[in-house]
Amino acid sequence: MSDSVASMDIEPSETHLVAAIDFGTTYSGYAYSTKDDYEKDKLKISPMEWKSPIMISLKTPTTVLLGPNKEFVAFGYDAESRYTKLAENDDHKDYFYFRRFKMVLYNEIRKSEKLTLKTTIPDINDKRLPAIDIFSHAIEYLQKHLLNDLNSRGTGITNPEEIYWVLTVPAIWDDAAKQFMREAAKKANIPGENLTIALEPEAASIYCKHLSLEKGDGDEGFKVFQEGSRYLVLDAGGGTVDITLHEIQKDGKIKELEQASGGAWGGTYVDQAFYDILEDLLGKQHFERYQRDYAADLMEIYSEFEHKKRGLESVTDETTCARNISLTIPLSLKHFYKSTFDKDIEHSSGEGFVWCQDKLRISCQRFSDLFDVACTGIVNHIEKLLNLPRAEGTNTILMVGGFSESLYLQNKIKDSFKHIKIVVPIQAGLAVLKGAVLFGHDPSAISVRVARYTYGVNTCVKFDRRCHPQSKQVKIDDSWYCKGVFSKHVQKGDVIEIDKATEDHPYVPIHRDQKSISFKIFTSSEDDPKYTDDESCKYLGSLEVDISGLQRESEKSVRLKFIFGGTEFKVVGKIEDTDKEVDVKFQFLEDNPRVFDEENVCIDD
Structure with a gap:
């Protein structure tokens, strides 16, 4: 940035x-x-x-x-x-x-x-x-x-x-x-x-908490927002699904108990399962040609499927599943199939679906199968989170996001977690949007978050043959150092208060005439990585501290503090001797990750 x-x-x-x-x-x-x-x-x-x-x-x-x-x-x-x-x-x-x-x-x-x-x-x-x-x-x-x-x-x-x-x-x-x-x-x-x-998911949680205050604590569905209550937020959108655990603190603010996690199990996952039927019907190359040549008709198919998708409740519902689910298909698809394969599309009928004139009739079971991969991913992940020690006492699942309005998904969650209260606010798809407005007025509504990764910077330290590999030994001026050491600033799973800095670390430049101290920032899925090229480490971006205005040698030691509690982390650099703040600039979107000259990398003091 x-x-x-x-x-x-x-x-x-x-x-x-x-x-x-x-x-x-x-x-x-x-x-x-x-x-x-x-x-x-x-x-x-x-x-x-x-x-x-x-x-x-x-x-x-x-x-x-x-x-x-x-x-x-x-x-x-x-x-x-x-x-x-x-x-x-x-x-x-x-x-x-x-x-x-x-x-x-x-x-x-x-x-x-x-x-x-x-x-x-x-x-x-x-x-x-x-x-x-x-x-x-x-x-x-x-x-x-x-x-x-x-x-x-x-x-x-x-x-x-x-x-x-x-x-x-x-x-x-x-x-x-x-x-x-x-x-x-x-x-x-x-x-x-x-x-x-x-x-x-945080925005949605903020909105539902305010909604519960308006409805009053007497409403059974929203007792989850009383002091000390723990609940799981299931934010199921069109693409990704975010799942996290929250607790209401004494001051009414929201505390994150477990870092948000999830996957690509949103409503579009169900759409893709349907599109795969069409791609299997025509073959990938011919399906792509149909997309190009009959774009308007393909959009009509998308719209028809979206309408039917929203109406499915469950495969056990007798009213819903008494008949096949019928989708109107443009005649262009029939003609395209005939001209491509020299046979009628009805001959391609398979298990659970039948082509009949301008209709694709799908059995309720086959239609519900389209939901299963997404729903199974969500259910399995919720089970995993609820088994964590931090989840103890969680007795409510708050469902928000557009996909949470799906009756099929709601019933799947209710059937899978019968011992837990399921709360779906009215217009669940707007909970994030309205909560984001509330968050803009009061960003302190979330007071505690949990670090998703271990964060650190690339440094050099004095080489010690007893613990450092020979491959990382490098000579700088007249001294030997170990390069690529992971200098940790926060550990995965750490509970961090909003805008509270982590413990600062001192760094010094290698050369006396250096105008800036440059770092590489890394994340790790491990608690305590040793080197930035460990398999668990991922390059995040670069960080540069301006020291061009410093004159005295003793001023060159910089203490670096990471502030992780916000939705975007901040970095503060201070001169150790004078406690003077210096400019810190970082960049996560480099076209080519910067390759630092080892002689310009700071040394962990």
Whole structure:
């Protein structure tokens, strides 16, 4: 990050309004509340209403349409509608259509293991553009949409600087992904000092806690938010699923008991299982051709499946499963199949599904099988967390996120955890969005978090042949050192209070004329890694401490403190002799991880 970390955030009270953007895999939206409204009624939060061709909803599809010259054309329902019309007239092939690109980015990161500002993502036709551009287009559109709405209401708020912005991210996203969202917002002209990042399950937890206060402690469903209560938050979105454990403290604030974890078990996992049926039917190459040539019809198939998916409750429900689930399929698919394989599509009927004219009839059991991989992953992970010592006393599962509105998933969780109370708030899909607004007004609502990884920096120490491997011995000036030592600042699982610094470490530069001290930051899944090239270690980014203004030799020792309690960690550097703070800059999104000259690496003093 190019700015000094210590000055990352401003107080929300300095702005007139807090606005949150919930960037979902499938749907996105924004909501806001003024400072006055928050003080009078914390739940007076205004989400935007979006008009689709058939309904009004509180979120719009996470879809971006760019023109042939990569210029922004449309977002959300408007992007879907315009692309469909282009496809119907066969004018779509030069356009760029990005659908559910948050999950696409997540998958790209998993493949490359490194997110940079040059990371690209494919559109629906596999044409790639920089991910940062697509995300910034979406954020800029939502930002301008809000400002236009506020202007039409006569609020007098006309520019982003008057708004404190909150962007939501999955809790399982790493620090590089959080910085990526911050950089995308900056590219969309949201001032960095007016922006904070909110973790999705935490935001939902904050909202439900306030909701329970409004409903009163007499409501059985929300007794979970009494002092000392422990509950599991299941944030099931369209793409990823975040699961964590929370406890209500004496002061009413929320304490994280276990670091957030989860996986790619969201609603789109169910969609992909259905798309696999179509791909198996046509073969990968022919399915990709159908996507290109019949884009409008493919979108119709997606829409039809989404509607049927939301209606499934369980395979044991006699009303739901008395008949096959029937999906209307465009005739173009039948014609495409006939021209490609020289036989009717009815001949491809398989176990649990039958093609009949313009219908695909799927048995209830086969349809429910589409849910099983996602639901099994969620259930197994919850069981694992509930068996942890920190989970003792947890007697409630709070289900939030769009996928949590699925009756099938709700019934699966209830059947799997009969001894635990299951709470699903009204409009569970809006819990994250509204909670993010509340978090923007009061970031201290979460007071304690748990470190997901062990964090440290790359250093050199005096070589000791009794404990250091010969392969790491390096001569610097006239002395021998061990290179690549992991200097630990926080350990995985450590319970960290918000904005409380970890124990600081002293470092000194190697050369007297050095103008800065450079570090590599690493994370580890192990508690106590020895070297930064251990198998458990992952390079996170670079950190640079400016010491150009220092003159005396005795001033050159720098104490480095990491502050991990926030959603984005901070770093503070101080001169040991004078206690003077110095600028600290870090970068997690380097195009090429910087290769440090060993002679420029600081020595752990």
